[in-house]
Amino acid sequence: MKLLVSPINNEEAISALKGGADIIDVKNPKEGSLGANFPGVIKGVKDTVGKQKPISAALGDFNYKPGTAALAAYGAAAAGADYVKIGLYDIQTEEQAYEMLAGITEAVRTMDNVPKVVACAYSDYARINSIDPALLPAIGAKAGVDLVMVDTGVKDGRSTFEFLNEAQLKDFVEKAHANGLETALAGSIKFDDIEAIKNIKPDILGVRGIVCGGDRSTSIKQELVEQLRARLS
Numbered sequence: 001m002k003l004l005v006s007p008i009n010n011e012e013a014i015s016a017l018k019g020g021a022d023i024i025d026v027k028n029p030k031e032g033s034l035g036a037n038f039p040g041v042i043k044g045v046k047d048t049v050g051k052q053k054p055i056s057a058a059l060g061d062f063n064y065k066p067g068t069a070a071l072a073a074y075g076a077a078a079a080g081a082d083y084v085k086i087g088l089y090d091i092q093t094e095e096q097a098y099e100m101l102a103g104i105t106e107a108v109r110t111m112d113n114v115p116k117v118v119a120c121a122y123s124d125y126a127r128i129n130s131i132d133p134a135l136l137p138a139i140g141a142k143a144g145v146d147l148v149m150v151d152t153g154v155k156d157g158r159s160t161f162e163f164l165n166e167a168q169l170k171d172f173v174e175k176a177h178a179n180g181l182e183t184a185l186a187g188s189i190k191f192d193d194i195e196a197i198k199n200i201k202p203d204i205l206g207v208r209g210i211v212c213g214g215d216r217s218t219s220i221k222q223e224l225v226e227q228l229r230a231r232l233s
């Protein structure tokens, strides 16, 4: 299983990299769960990490704005992102979700370095009135994304496991794999969740809070990334 760690700046990206993260996921928690950071920050992290590991960029927690989302994806990829990650935060229908995702895959498909497109839905979808992640594997496959993900939309410490049980998450992963997609699981994951995550078998585990020592508003610590990386092997 790959480990995706979400730094907010270059210094944290170095801690994530040295700790053994497989994917360096630039984001800006001040703007939400999948808050987007500035192109200069993405570029700076790309320059630092170079070809050692792929860079991912969060595009934002999106409502139904396909054009804005496609442009954000294009911009993040132009800034050096190898993965672009869109959050379907306020999306009511499968048609809206498809249009958002298809707009992004179409926008980036002719770029020199075509990024992997990650479609993220939220385990706490009911409390944010958005689309059920269970629908994402089929919609994502139809729209041509590479990866589907589950995260929490509200970062109040409640974990994905408080909203979806192990069987539901396993079903998500299996449906995605059956559709030819990779999977990522995130959402205030704790060290105690690791055995369940190993049973669920996502391709990628995404974290921030756990490698900040529990409070995602502080900084990523290299030794916690090392510990988590060791527990996943």
Ligand SMILES: O=C[C@H](O)COP(=O)(O)O
Pocket: 004, 006, 025, 151, 152, 155, 186, 187, 188, 189, 206, 207, 208, 209, 210, 216
């Ligand atoms: O993409 C992964 C997220 O940044 C996870 O953050 P979190 O572990 O603090 O919920």
